[in-house]
Structure formats: C-alpha cells, structure tokens
Amino acid sequence: MASDQIVLLTGAGLSAESGIGTFRGQGGLWENHDLEEVATPEGFARNPTKVHEFYNKRRVSLADARPNAAHFALAKLEHSHPGDVLLVTQNIDPLHEEAGSESLIHMHGELARALCGSCGASHVWTENLFLTTHCPACGKSGYMRPDVVWFGEMPRQMERIYEALARCDLFVSIGTSGTVYPAAGFVEEARRAGAHTVELNLEPSEGASQFIETLYGPATEIVPAYVETLLGN
Ligand code: BJW
Numbered sequence: 001m002a003s004d005q006i007v008l009l010t011g012a013g014l015s016a017e018s019g020i021g022t023f024r025g026q027g028g029l030w031e032n033h034d035l036e037e038v039a040t041p042e043g044f045a046r047n048p049t050k051v052h053e054f055y056n057k058r059r060v061s062l063a064d065a066r067p068n069a070a071h072f073a074l075a076k077l078e079h080s081h082p083g084d085v086l087l088v089t090q091n092i093d094p095l096h097e098e099a100g101s102e103s104l105i106h107m108h109g110e111l112a113r114a115l116c117g118s119c120g121a122s123h124v125w126t127e128n129l130f131l132t133t134h135c136p137a138c139g140k141s142g143y144m145r146p147d148v149v150w151f152g153e154m155p156r157q158m159e160r161i162y163e164a165l166a167r168c169d170l171f172v173s174i175g176t177s178g179t180v181y182p183a184a185g186f187v188e189e190a191r192r193a194g195a196h197t198v199e200l201n202l203e204p205s206e207g208a209s210q211f212i213e214t215l216y217g218p219a220t221e222i223v224p225a226y227v228e229t230l231l232g233n
Contacts, residue, residue, distance in 0.1 A: 003170035003196065003230070004083035007161075008074060009186055011090045013175025013202055017220045018065045020093055024177050040151045048131050048145075055146040056128040059111050062093055070174070070223035071099035077227045078103055086164045090176060090183050092148050107155040107183065113147035116140070122147050155182060165189040172198045172226075175219050178205035187211060200226055 012022040023029045037043040038054040078085040078101055087104045089096055092111040096104050109115075114125035114133075121137035125147070133144040149155050165171065171190030178184045187197050187210045199211040200222050208214060215222050 005164070005168045006077070006081065006083065006085045006170045006172070007164050007168040007186070007190065007195075008077075008085065008087045009090070009171070009173045009176065009183060010074070010087065010096070011174070011176025011183070013177075014070050014089075014219050014223075015065070015068075015091055015093055015095055016175070016202075017070070017218060018068045018093075018095055020062070020065050020091075020095075022177075024179065035151065041153060044145060044150070051145075052129045052131065055111065055148070059126070059128070059146075062111060065093060065095060067095040067099035068220050070219035071095045071101070073224040073227040074174075075100035077230065080231055084164075086161075086168075088161055088164075088183075088186075090180070092146075105157045105161060107149070107157065107161065109146070109148035109156060111146060111148065114144050115147040116143050117145055118143040158182065161186070162189065165195075166193050168193055168195045170198070171195045172200060173205070173211070174200045174223060176201070176205060178207040198226075 016022055021029050033054060038051050044051045074087060085103055087096060087101050088107055089104065090108045092109055094112055112124060112126060113122050114129055115122050116135035116138060118140045119135060119138035121135060123136055129144050132141050134141045135144055165186055168190055171187060173187060184207055187207055190197055197211045198213040199205060199208055200215050202218060203216060215226060
C-alpha cells in the first residue's frame with residue numbers, strides 16, 4: 001500500500017540482536033531487578049546508589065553495542081521514503097542515530113545523557129554517575145540522575161508524537177511487548193486516524209489483535225524485508 005505519513009514505534013526487541021537485553025520474558029532485565037526499585041522516582045529517592053549502579057552498568061555495556069540490520073533498514077526507510085517518517089523509540093540506547101535515523105524521538109530518554117534534578121539541565125553523559133557527581137550547569141551535587149523516563153513520569157515530546165499519530169496513514173510497531181503506556185496506546189490513536197497498522201515482533205504482543213497486519217520473526221530478518229516491500233523493491 002502507498003503511505004505518505006509513517007510513524008514507527010520501536011522497543012527493546014529491535015536492539016536484542018545487538019546484544020542489549022529486553023525487559024520482560026525469559027532473561028529480561030526485570031527478571032533480576034525489581035522495577036519498583038530501579039525504574040521509579042520513588043526507588044531512586046530510597047536508594048540512589050543502587051539506581052546509579054544499575055544504569056552505570058548498562059551505560060558501560062552499550063559501548064560494545066552496534067546497530068543491526070533492522071536499525072539500518074529503518075534509517076533507509078526514512079531517507080528513501082518520499083513522505084514523512086517519524087521514528088519514536090522507547091529505547092534509551094543510541095543505535096537508531098548510529099544507524100543514520102534523524103527524524104527520531106527518544107520517548108523514554110537516553111542513557112547517554114544525565115539530568116540535574118535541581119536545575120533541570122540535561123547533559124551528554126558517557127561517564128559513571130554517583131551521588132557525589134556535580135551538575136556542570138548549577139554545580140550542585142546529589143541531584144544528578146540518568147536522563148531516562150521512569151514509571152510515573154511523563155514520556156518526552158508527547159505532543160509531537162500525538163500530532164504525528166493523528167495524521168499518519170501507516171503505523172508500524174516493532175519489537176515491543178505493548179505492555180507500557182502511553183506507547184501501548186499508540187496503535188489505537190493511529191487506528192482512530194484511519195491508518196493501516198502493522199506489528200513486527202518476535203511473537204504476538206499484548207495488543208496484537210489491534211493490528212491489521214502482523215509479521216513475526218527476528219527483527220534483523222523481518223524488518224529489512226518489510227522495508228524493502230514498503231519501498232517497492
Ligand atoms: C524481539 C526480538 C527480536 C525480543 N526481534 N522482536 C495501568 C494501566 C495503564 C497504564 C498504567 C497503569 N498503571 C500505571 C500505568 C502507567 C505506566 C504503565 O504503562 N505501566 C504498565 C506497566 C501498566 N506508564 C508510565 O508510568 C509512563 N508514564 C505515563 O504513563 O505518564 C502519564 C501519561 C499519560 C498519558 C499520556 C502521557 C503520559 C512511563 C513509562 C516509562 C517506562 N520506562 C521504562 C524504563 C526506561 C529506562 C530504562 O531503560 O531503564 O521503559 S520501563 C521499560 O519498558 C522501558 C521500555 O522502553 C518499556 C517498554 O518495553 P519494551 O520495549 O516493550 O520491551 P519488552 O522487554 O517489554 O518487550 C520486548 C519485545 O521484543 C517482546 O515482545 C519480545 O517478544 C520482542 N523481541 N527479541 C523482534 N530479536
């Protein structure tokens with residue numbers, strides 16, 4: 001089908017074959033970590049050192065991760081498609097931009113940035129964070145945190161995302177379990193706009209029945225193939 005305005009939503013499954021673990025299911029991050037402790041503002045207030053250690057380890061492990069064929073295929077789609085493509089990722093890794101995607105929103109923030117809870121400044125951050133880390137903008141210590149979105153916090157650029165969903169004619173959800181809102185509700189928004197909706201995932205997600213078209217398999221196989229079909233190749 002010919003589509004002009006495309007919105008793509010990606011999740012942890014897209015980066016799984018780049019060696020970055022997913023959250024849910026067997027071997028997922030939440031199997032060994034209590035999300036209430038490491039992914040909520042309350043958990044951070046109770047034990048900031050534990051939360052810093054959790055994200056410091058993940059930041060270090062990102063150094064070895066490289067974009068895979070699925071990341072490159074989505075970047076190709078953005079640059080080859082004659083209409084608009086907006087890529088909304090729930091992932092906090094930098095693999096989409098490393099693959100060449102530019103029209104990109106990190107709705108759950110970025111691991112390679114740090115946020116000062118006192119002055120609100122966000123900084124590019126590749127080092128470990130500690131309770132004693134000073135904010136380069138206001139100089140205070142004890143307030144720095146990973147610039148990521150925890151449960152109970154507002155995801156980033158929601159207005160821009162909902163605007164794009166309201167005028168899209170194709171919505172593709174890739175590598176996400178469809179369990180976390182508001183991202184899990186995007187398919188409903190897109191349907192309301194009359195868009196064709198597609199799920200590409202390893203297995204049916206929680207909201208699989210809401211998609212018109214579904215394709216299952218590893219992202220590095222199904223995403224490049226789907227993009228080539230979209231581009232008419
Ligand atoms: C492959 C593959 C391969 C594997 N190839 N595929 C009750 C009802 C409704 C909502 C709520 C509720 N109670 C609370 C809420 C709200 C809450 C929420 O949704 N909770 C649910 C758990 C119920 N949401 C929030 O609090 C959000 N904020 C919010 O709602 O603000 C108010 C608001 C309202 C309205 C509009 C706007 C705002 C904030 C959510 C923040 C989520 N944060 C995290 C952590 C980020 C930092 C970090 O990385 O540590 O984000 S949690 C975690 O889950 C992370 C992910 O981005 C997110 C989604 O996970 P994802 O990507 O789907 O990963 P998985 O592991 O779940 O799935 C991977 C999939 O890939 C699987 O399906 C595999 O099969 C597949 N796969 N290998 C293809 N090779």
